[in-house]
Amino acid sequence: MLLTFLLLVPILAAISVSFVKREQKIYIKHIMFAASALEIFFSASVISQTIASGIYSSTYYYVDSLSALLIFIITVGSFSAGIYSMGYLHEENKKDIVGFSRIKQFFILLNLFIFTMFFAVMVSNPALMWIAIEATTLSTAFLISFYNKPSAMEAAWKYLIINSVGLLLGFLGTLILLAVSSSHLEGTELIVSWKDLISIGAIQDPLAIKVAFIFIMVGFGTKTGLVPMHTWLPDAHSKAPVPLSALLSGVLLNVSFFAILRNKIVVDNMIGSDFSSGLLVLFGIVSIIIAAFIILVQVNYKRLLAYSSIEHMGIIALGFGFGGMGVLAGLLHMVFHSLAKSLLFLCSGNIFLKYSSTKISNVRGVLSALPFTGILFLFGVFAITGVPPFGLFFTEFYILSAGISSYPGIVALAMAGIIIVFVGFLRHATSMVFGEVPAGIKKGEFGFLTTAPLAVVAVILVGFGLFFPPFIVRLIESASKLFL
Amino acid sequence: MIVNSLYFLETLLFITVIVLQLMNESRTSVMIYAAQSFIVSLMLIIFSFQENSSGLFISALAMLAVKVVIMPIFFFKLIDRQKLKFATTSYLSVPMTLIVIMLIVVLANSSVFRSLTSMPTEYSSAIPIALSGILASLFLTINKRGALSQIIGILTLENCIVSFASIIGLKQTLVLELGIIFDIFVWSVIATVFISMMYKHFGSLNITQITHLKD
Numbered sequence: 001m002l003l004t005f006l007l008l009v010p011i012l013a014a015i016s017v018s019f020v021k022r023e024q025k026i027y028i029k030h031i032m033f034a035a036s037a038l039e040i041f042f043s044a045s046v047i048s049q050t051i052a053s054g055i056y057s058s059t060y061y062y063v064d065s066l067s068a069l070l071i072f073i074i075t076v077g078s079f080s081a082g083i084y085s086m087g088y089l090h091e092e093n094k095k096d097i098v099g100f101s102r103i104k105q106f107f108i109l110l111n112l113f114i115f116t117m118f119f120a121v122m123v124s125n126p127a128l129m130w131i132a133i134e135a136t137t138l139s140t141a142f143l144i145s146f147y148n149k150p151s152a153m154e155a156a157w158k159y160l161i162i163n164s165v166g167l168l169l170g171f172l173g174t175l176i177l178l179a180v181s182s183s184h185l186e187g188t189e190l191i192v193s194w195k196d197l198i199s200i201g202a203i204q205d206p207l208a209i210k211v212a213f214i215f216i217m218v219g220f221g222t223k224t225g226l227v228p229m230h231t232w233l234p235d236a237h238s239k240a241p242v243p244l245s246a247l248l249s250g251v252l253l254n255v256s257f258f259a260i261l262r263n264k265i266v267v268d269n270m271i272g273s274d275f276s277s278g279l280l281v282l283f284g285i286v287s288i289i290i291a292a293f294i295i296l297v298q299v300n301y302k303r304l305l306a307y308s309s310i311e312h313m314g315i316i317a318l319g320f321g322f323g324g325m326g327v328l329a330g331l332l333h334m335v336f337h338s339l340a341k342s343l344l345f346l347c348s349g350n351i352f353l354k355y356s357s358t359k360i361s362n363v364r365g366v367l368s369a370l371p372f373t374g375i376l377f378l379f380g381v382f383a384i385t386g387v388p389p390f391g392l393f394f395t396e397f398y399i400l401s402a403g404i405s406s407y408p409g410i411v412a413l414a415m416a417g418i419i420i421v422f423v424g425f426l427r428h429a430t431s432m433v434f435g436e437v438p439a440g441i442k443k444g445e446f447g448f449l450t451t452a453p454l455a456v457v458a459v460i461l462v463g464f465g466l467f468f469p470p471f472i473v474r475l476i477e478s479a480s481k482l483f484l
Numbered sequence: 485m486i487v488n489s490l491y492f493l494e495t496l497l498f499i500t501v502i503v504l505q506l507m508n509e510s511r512t513s514v515m516i517y518a519a520q521s522f523i524v525s526l527m528l529i530i531f532s533f534q535e536n537s538s539g540l541f542i543s544a545l546a547m548l549a550v551k552v553v554i555m556p557i558f559f560f561k562l563i564d565r566q567k568l569k570f571a572t573t574s575y576l577s578v579p580m581t582l583i584v585i586m587l588i589v590v591l592a593n594s595s596v597f598r599s600l601t602s603m604p605t606e607y608s609s610a611i612p613i614a615l616s617g618i619l620a621s622l623f624l625t626i627n628k629r630g631a632l633s634q635i636i637g638i639l640t641l642e643n644c645i646v647s648f649a650s651i652i653g654l655k656q657t658l659v660l661e662l663g664i665i666f667d668i669f670v671w672s673v674i675a676t677v678f679i680s681m682m683y684k685h686f687g688s689l690n691i692t693q694i695t696h697l698k699d
Contacts, residue, residue: 127660131667138667138674145678150685157631157678164638164671165625172618172645176600179652183604207599 006042014111043075062124065478070121077251085243087449124193155239170219176212206271223256237306242349250342280321287314288417296424319399326402336391344380365437521551543661592616617644
């Protein structure tokens, strides 16, 4: 029941926003605040129940510790992006960039997007999960083209086409996996759930399963932004409104990766982990290296953050590919990356509002122009590049340690990539944060709604680096056991 | 009898993919897509009678309504409104396209996909054709320059995957079947709206001329 309530909240919020009239626009804020509060409440309840009872499984839902971890990531990401959106769009409204009807459209689609992400991680059926992930593409396509500019239209089209082809390949892989599995399940006439799939042990002919996993990896890997299927990601993330970019990078990529992980658990049970791990290591290292070099020469700070997401998805893929401690660190990395990337994108929103440009060369003296945002932006940069004591330092360290004995060459390459990213980020960030504020830029922050969500995310990010809440520890420990 | 009918329909489906590759006229492409969707619906109807499944029959009817009637009407309206008579030119020439399709057929019948083509099902003889259809429709999406033909390419890929799933004997609940059809329908509506918006912005649907992201 709790799961149904959690799914109903964003749906009801979207419906409620659609009834708001121009003269009642303050109600959009009330609806968003109420929706966020209810989502936090129901998510917390679902997470605590999952911790208490292990797995919640029914005809339509399958929530284990891995799903619960994703529910946590979605809730935090959608809370910060949802609240920030109100302040951000208010500022854009003041500048006459967007009108009331566009703002309304944004919140309707944003809530539908949040619903599809929750649904994807909760649903018991692999084909339903595919529908949910495909629905994330549909709900976000119009948000990417939100500003109705030619470049945004092009980015949205690219996003729609590349992801649709990718996801259809993922669907093909899912169907092959289900076809092979159903022949091993006695008494099952109709399509099976994750629970049934996990119960299948080793099978005789692994080749069809391998082909299925390749399609799944390419399909959902496209949505995760793994190289070479990543080409839509920097365009979509850089052209979308900033709060959506934060959700796409910080949350949606994790949800898509979750789809790979769910299938990996099933495939590993059937044919052992060598095959899926090898593929993850391959896609992971290529993603890190390609993203690292592009980050070094990047000229646009939103694209810089988008490529950083590709790099981090690569690192997470390496963690799950290496196995053992790498899995535990990979799960932690998902949490820390989500927080750090949300923080950075939200900061970049304030920077964009102030400087009206996404070019790194046009942004100087953020610390003077936006002192609070500037400090948090630096915080975010240190966190995302894995500087100690931030959590990503430890997760990267443990991921690389997990692979050092089996894949020393890959670990060396990954380390080189991470160092290049650090150098690139530091170069770009220092040029943006320090220096003289360009003439015509008024100093000062925008308002409570554009700063408070940043502070909340920053506090969680730093707090988790120093003290990890026991409930997250239990979730991660329990989720990592699924990969043993 | 049923095996032969399905083999015949699967072959027809594959032929429609080849014809779509060679077509340059938008209206004809949409009509071929409708014919192709009709073939897939017919396959599902045959399966529904064979398995005595009312759920499968309902989903086949839903597919017929959505893909054979509603979606082509959507596309025709779009073509008339935007005057998209010819919007489906290819990157590769016709001989090169045919050579690639031939290679795809060889690949689908090769040992690479032996694990799939030898799946234990009554209709295993049709699996290589179904697989060729999937790969050829993927190539169709990549090979076409026009936005409308990319959409038709993706919908063709979906049709081929549905026929493949039926042939390998994958049974699904009615809710799930309808969910997938609804998802594809919504996708088509969104893609059609995007095409209109893109035409308004760029004055063309040739994606090679849409290069604003390089700025």
